[in-house]
Amino acid sequence: MGERSRNDPVNGSLLGQGDSVFEVEDLTVSLQTGGVDRTILSSLSFTVANNEFLSVVGPSGTGKTTLLRAMAGLIPYSGSIKFRGSQLSGPAEGVALVFQDYVNSLLRWRTVGRNVSLGVEGKLPRDECDQRVTEALEVVGLSKFKDSYPWELSGGMQQRVQIARALAMNPQVLLFDEPFGSLDAMTRESLQDELLRVRAHYQTTCVFITHDIDEAVYLGDRLVLLAGSPATIKYQLDIPLSDERNQINTKESNEFLRLRREVHGEMRRVHGTNQDEV
Amino acid sequence: MAQTKTKSRFIGWFAPIILLILWQLSIVTGIIRFRYFPSPVAVAQAFLRLANSGRFYGNLSHTVIVTLVAWIIATILGVLFGLLIGLSLPVWKGVMASVDVLRSLPIIALVPVGVIIFGFTLRLEIVIATYAALWPILVNTVSGVRQTRSELLDIGRIIRMSRVERVWKLILPSALPLILVGLRLGLGLSLVLAIVTEIVGTPNGIGYALINAEQALHPAQMFVYILVTGVIGYLLNGLFIFSARRILSAEKSAEKN
Ligand SMILES: Nc1ncnc2c1ncn2[C@@H]1O[C@H](COP(=O)(O)OP(=O)(O)O)[C@@H](O)[C@H]1O
Numbered sequence A: 001m002g003e004r005s006r007n008d009p010v011n012g013s014l015l016g017q018g019d020s021v022f023e024v025e026d027l028t029v030s031l032q033t034g035g036v037d038r039t040i041l042s043s044l045s046f047t048v049a050n051n052e053f054l055s056v057v058g059p060s061g062t063g064k065t066t067l068l069r070a071m072a073g074l075i076p077y078s079g080s081i082k083f084r085g086s087q088l089s090g091p092a093e094g095v096a097l098v099f100q101d102y103v104n105s106l107l108r109w110r111t112v113g114r115n116v117s118l119g120v121e122g123k124l125p126r127d128e129c130d131q132r133v134t135e136a137l138e139v140v141g142l143s144k145f146k147d148s149y150p151w152e153l154s155g156g157m158q159q160r161v162q163i164a165r166a167l168a169m170n171p172q173v174l175l176f177d178e179p180f181g182s183l184d185a186m187t188r189e190s191l192q193d194e195l196l197r198v199r200a201h202y203q204t205t206c207v208f209i210t211h212d213i214d215e216a217v218y219l220g221d222r223l224v225l226l227a228g229s230p231a232t233i234k235y236q237l238d239i240p241l242s243d244e245r246n247q248i249n250t251k252e253s254n255e256f257l258r259l260r261r262e263v264h265g266e267m268r269r270v271h272g273t274n275q276d277e278v
Numbered sequence B: 001m002a003q004t005k006t007k008s009r010f011i012g013w014f015a016p017i018i019l020l021i022l023w024q025l026s027i028v029t030g031i032i033r034f035r036y037f038p039s040p041v042a043v044a045q046a047f048l049r050l051a052n053s054g055r056f057y058g059n060l061s062h063t064v065i066v067t068l069v070a071w072i073i074a075t076i077l078g079v080l081f082g083l084l085i086g087l088s089l090p091v092w093k094g095v096m097a098s099v100d101v102l103r104s105l106p107i108i109a110l111v112p113v114g115v116i117i118f119g120f121t122l123r124l125e126i127v128i129a130t131y132a133a134l135w136p137i138l139v140n141t142v143s144g145v146r147q148t149r150s151e152l153l154d155i156g157r158i159i160r161m162s163r164v165e166r167v168w169k170l171i172l173p174s175a176l177p178l179i180l181v182g183l184r185l186g187l188g189l190s191l192v193l194a195i196v197t198e199i200v201g202t203p204n205g206i207g208y209a210l211i212n213a214e215q216a217l218h219p220a221q222m223f224v225y226i227l228v229t230g231v232i233g234y235l236l237n238g239l240f241i242f243s244a245r246r247i248l249s250a251e252k253s254a255e256k257n
């Protein structure tokens, strides 16, 4: 676990140091494909600590999205998922989700501002709602685009709108499903840094799914490798990089290179091929 | 830009005008010689005569009103049942086969059935026109609803919207473009079927006037009514597109404040 969680003044006092936000035990998920029940996830156990950034990597088609949907309370599961100590039985207050497909996740008929307010409108007094929206847009650097429509923005900006929408809900946990997977390399790197900044601002626990090992190591405090059919956790790794990360120094540091080599090695071992981009 | 637009407008008018001139010439020169085929000039004269009679406007407004009333009823029923069917998988599975059969029946074939049930009444006209407009609206609403992206539905659940909120904020706006297509098709059909029932026997409206002109051996008048039908269709369609744009942009500007 990284430094951040230990010095957390906000959520730390709420839950106590090192308390788990998610406790997943013996999680098994089966889905119907063509009338046949298929086990996608088999007996996963892990925890997500308060204010932790957990990266989940694995080859595509393994069941990463399925895991995230289970944690979001969107699909039935067997085993146990505890969120803040109580068994999850549907979408829980305090959990927000960011999808890879930003185009279809935003409401094209709403402005950026009204997209961001979706999760809070009607739940909070009007001025508080406006304040949340303003703050979230500011944090992702989109204040000027409040009245634009999503389709008027670039892909990277649209993904920031989606992140702002999640942030405006002031969630305790943000679940990301390959959020930068369809962006170009440059945009992707700047959004990675932005995410680290945003997260420091809001002190949010993050579960971040990606198939990009570099991204997983660069962002995470800890990493979980999912593989196999049905998927199981093959490997877990602490990422003891400092909190002050940046694209050049961090990615060229020996520690980073050692970690990514180790994850690549594990991936190759469990998957049988060289998995740079899976 | 502006020039190209004017140009294409000009070309758009060019063809019909040439056609009219050829039509007139071929009758004047005697190339075409049907007993009851009027020249454009005769049609224009008939139009002026009709335009000065009150009956003309009565028939015109009758057809337009029937068309609109039927279309509005069809819209309410179509969107409502479309939502119902589109939102529930069991309902969808249960009724879609019947919907497909019903909407494939040629509506014209149902007109005689309607006549037996309702007689040549206003009710017949509205029922037939409503029935015609109902299917495209219903079917498009169903597919619009069912095409709502799974991401949006997930978001609705994560935000913990009520069912009504989900329909109102996510599903209906997603489906709106397809619903509008259905509404437009429905409007055209409701006009056509209103006129058909008038031709068959409802004693009112453009279709009725057309048949009267035929029986009175007034071909020029017949052509006037045919052209009027075209103009009504064109105007209703234009009006619809205009209001659809207004609705969409009103939605946008409402969002802005
Ligand atoms: N709704 C669903 N119903 C049935 N099978 C599904 C569903 N969603 C995903 N799957 C299957 O589950 C497996 C894992 O999918 P997914 O979780 O999307 O993998 P990943 O996100 O790691 O690429 C895939 O084989 C996929 O075909």
Ligand SMILES: [Mg+2]
Pocket: A061, A064, A065, A066, A177, A178
């Ligand atoms: Mg996935």
